[in-house]
Amino acid sequence: MKLLKLVATVMSLAIAGLGVWGVVAPAALLAFGGSLLATPALYWVAAVRVVFGSLLILVAAESRMPRTLRVVGVFFVVAGLLTPLFGTERFHEAFTWFSGQGALFVRAVAVLPLIIGLFFVYALNSHRRAA
16 A cells, blocks of 8 residues: 555656646646647546546545545546547647636646645645544
8 A cells, every 4th residue: 555655646746746847837838738639648648537546545544634535536537537538629629728828827727736736745645643
């Protein structure tokens, strides 16, 4: 279970890192996001969502916030399973709108994955107190 917790922590730090990247260099993050709009890349994104959600569910019992991580894990798994059903057209439309909002908007939105990723790191690596 320690290995799963480590992998979940590394993935959480990657989420936080994407947030930092978006705050520091929003144009570079948008370029990376644009590269994920191709169908094969979209399948990889879906797979990463399912894996991360499954990890959150598996390690939730040993975390500080087991219910929260289970609910978020289920959300990630469902989002990952539904991702291929939407097709690249919808993601392309949403990305086009998002990238047209300007750097300040991208920076503001990028703070969310930074906070969420750090929250996951905190919740995963804080031991649950005995009742």
